[in-house]
Every structure is written in structure tokens, then in C-alpha cells.
Amino acid sequence: MLPAIISSADLRALNTFGISEQAERLILVENEVQLCQALAVAKQHDWPVTLLGGGSNMVLAGPLSGLVIGMRSRGRRVTARHSSSVIVEGEAGENWHQWVCWSLDHGFHGLENLSLIPGTLGAAPVQNIGAYGVELCDVFDSLDALDRTTGEIKQFDRQACRFAYRDSVFKQQPGRFVILRVRLRLSTQPIPTLDYAPLAAAWRNTGLQQPDSRVISQLVCQVRRSKLPDPAELGNAGSFFKNPLVAAEHAAALLGRWSDLPHYPQPDGSVKLAAGWLIEQAGWKGYCRGNVGVHRQQALVLVNYGGARGADVMALAGDIQRDVLARFGVELEMEPQLIGG
Missing domain, CATH: 3.30.465.10 (Uridine Diphospho-n-acetylenolpyruvylglucosamine Reductase; domain 3)
Known part of the structure; x- marks a missing residue:
């Protein structure tokens, strides 16, 4: 049986950024049959469809017309x-x-x-x-x-x-x-990956000699909580910008000026740079503008201090992108998907 379709649904609780935008219609489906039925109804009425998972990697830029389908299947x-x-x-x-x-x-x-x-x-x-x-x-x-x-x-x-x-x-x-x-x-056997310096340091501090995946999971949670805000307390979509890939020559030129720039050579010869470092060096870490800002502990994360709209988030993101491009010649690409509007 198809669940009820909710009209004029507020999506604030369904996106981790906590942005309040309305879906013209919303339905939460629990299995494949309900999904196909919902899509059939949308096709019958010529409604555009937006698919919604956990709402953790998106920025709502405006109201969503048609039918929003939330996936709630379990197993x-x-x-x-x-x-x-x-x-x-x-x-x-x-x-x-x-x-x-x-x-x-x-x-x-x-x-x-x-x-x-x-x-x-x-x-x-x-x-x-x-x-x-x-x-x-x-x-x-x-x-x-x-x-x-x-x-x-x-x-x-x-x-x-x-x-x-x-x-x-x-x-x-x-x-x-x-x-x-x-x-x-x-x-079925532990295969620890401890290349990330803070995680490796946290592992060494445990004094454990044998790999333990559950302990590593707990350490990862500790590291994440120390650096990233909890969306339940401060709206955000996690890392807002991808770590950019640049040509080796470009990376060498940047390292000539900023020797402490974190950089990671890639198999194809390009170099991955730390977007958070670039944003922090440009002075944006902890910046606040009205209801939106850059997190005080992690420059990669844009946050909603309450009541922010998608346009507010995107305006701040655009200013950061332009500034980083002007200072370092590096284009930052946003990670979350822009939806609505």
C-alpha cells in the first residue's frame, strides 16, 4: 500500500544543514514496491521527482516542486x-x-x-x-x-x-x-588503515599491539567529533569543499611560497591539496555572516547558526571560492549537491 503523500512539507528535519524549505509533496517509501508506485504516480501527474536519502550531502536552495521521495527501506x-x-x-x-x-x-x-x-x-x-x-x-x-x-x-x-x-x-x-x-x-580479519596522522597518533596512545577494528572505529568517532560539528546541534553538510587536484607544477609553485601546505601526490601525477588549509590561510576559519559561517574548528565546514537559507550558504561559499582562487589560483568545488530553487 502506498503511504500518504504529504502536501507542503517542511524539509528542515530532513536535511542536516537544517535549512527550512518546503516540498510541494513528500512521500516516504519503505520498499521497492512503494518506490515504483510513487514514481508511477509522479509520472501520471507529470510531477518532477527529487530523491532524498539522509539529507546529509545537500544544500536546499529553494522550494522543491513536484514530488520528493524519501528512501526509508531497511534490511x-x-x-x-x-x-x-x-x-x-x-x-x-x-x-x-x-x-x-x-x-x-x-x-x-x-x-x-x-x-x-x-x-x-x-x-x-x-x-x-x-x-x-x-x-x-x-x-x-x-x-x-x-x-x-x-x-x-x-x-x-x-x-x-x-x-x-x-x-x-x-x-x-x-x-x-x-x-x-x-x-x-x-x-574477516582486521586490516587497519592508519595513514591519517591524528588517527595514527590516537592509536599509538592506546598502547594496543594487535589491530582492533572496533577500537579504531571509536577513535575515528573521537577524531571526527573533535573536528566536525554534530548536525543535530549545528546544521551543516560535513566537508563543503573537495580537496582540489592541481598540476604538479602548480603545487610546486605553491609549496615554494607556503612550505607547510599539506599536499598528496596522486598516481596520475597531479597533487591533491588540503582545501581546509587554503580556506584557513585565507582567513575564513571562524568567520560569521548573519546566520551562516565557517566552523571555528574546521574551515572545510560551513554551518547554519539558525534560520539560514540556501541562498545565504551559497553566497558565503561563492565568496570563499573567489578568494581562494585569487590568492592561490586554485578552484574549489563544493561537495554537497544543490537542490531546489
Whole structure:
């Protein structure tokens, strides 16, 4: 049975930035059948459709016309066991951090560095989420998605997803695919990734000699909480800008002037720079303008102090982008998707 469609729904509680915008119509679906029914109703009435997961990687720039579909499907399972790994499958509406905790409770390893990332399992491949040296694509097996152009349910392996840094085919073709469920290949033995300096230091301070994924998860949560604001307390969409990739020559020129600029050479010869460092050096860290600002502890995070609109957030983001470009010759690209308006 199709759930009720809510008219003139306030989306403030459904996006982590806490931006109050209205959806002309909102429906929360709990399974694939309800999703297809909702899409059929939208097609019948010629309503545009917006898909909404956990609302953690978006900026609402205005009211949303048509039908907003919130994915609330649940379910977790082990689909295959191998000598040193398992395939685990989860429905798109699963909370990401709870999914990580479930995997650790079952003795599966590989997601601990991705602990406490807000959002849903279904949204994770869109952004190819990553943190502390691990990306989703590192443990990805496959997913099922509904192709709205054909009505077919397709299976995507890692290659078909076209994963890149904070990117995928689902982000490149917004609105075409609805991710239904995701499968990951996790290890049955600890495989710690401790390349990130603060995480490595926190691990050394434990004095533990044997790798422990649950402890690493707890440390990741501590590091994240020390640097990133809780969306439940201060509205935000996590890291607002991607770490930019620049040519090696450009990076060398910048390092000639700022030797402490964090930089990470890439396999293709480019160099990844720390966007947060660039923003902080430009003087934006802790900046406040009305109801929006840059977080006092992490320059990568824009925050809503209460009552901010999407236009306020985007105006501040644009000023930061222009300033960083003028100072360093580096273009910053925003991570969250701009929706509505």
C-alpha cells in the first residue's frame, strides 16, 4: 500500500544543514514496491521527482516542486562467505553509521575508518564517501539500481559505477538512477588503515599491539567529533569543499611560497591539496555572516547558526571560492549537491 503523500512539507528535519524549505509533496517509501508506485504516480501527474536519502550531502536552495521521495527501506544481510571475506548487503535507507556498527558487531572489518559519516547506505556510492584513508570504492562489490529512463533494475559492479574522488556515475547523471541496495566485500580479519596522522597518533596512545577494528572505529568517532560539528546541534553538510587536484607544477609553485601546505601526490601525477588549509590561510576559519559561517574548528565546514537559507550558504561559499582562487589560483568545488530553487 502506498503511504500518504504529504502536501507542503517542511524539509528542515530532513536535511542536516537544517535549512527550512518546503516540498510541494513528500512521500516516504519503505520498499521497492512503494518506490515504483510513487514514481508511477509522479509520472501520471507529470510531477518532477527529487530523491532524498539522509539529507546529509545537500544544500536546499529553494522550494522543491513536484514530488520528493524519501528512501526509508531497511534490511541487512550476509549474502556470501569466503575464506577471508564476506559479502554483506543492505537496503538503501539504512543509516550509514548504524550499518558500520552492525558490520563490526558481526566481526567484519573494512568500514571502521568510515564511522560516523552522516547519511544513508544508498547515498554512499553517489559521493563515493571517504575518510581517513579509506573510500567506499575500496570495499565495494556491487549494487542494484532502478534506471528511471527504462524502468529496469540494473546491477552495477565497481567499474560500472565509475568511481572517482567524491564522484560516481550516479552523481554524473543525477536523477536517472535510484539506488535500491548495496553490497560490500568486507574482511574477516582486521586490516587497519592508519595513514591519517591524528588517527595514527590516537592509536599509538592506546598502547594496543594487535589491530582492533572496533577500537579504531571509536577513535575515528573521537577524531571526527573533535573536528566536525554534530548536525543535530549545528546544521551543516560535513566537508563543503573537495580537496582540489592541481598540476604538479602548480603545487610546486605553491609549496615554494607556503612550505607547510599539506599536499598528496596522486598516481596520475597531479597533487591533491588540503582545501581546509587554503580556506584557513585565507582567513575564513571562524568567520560569521548573519546566520551562516565557517566552523571555528574546521574551515572545510560551513554551518547554519539558525534560520539560514540556501541562498545565504551559497553566497558565503561563492565568496570563499573567489578568494581562494585569487590568492592561490586554485578552484574549489563544493561537495554537497544543490537542490531546489
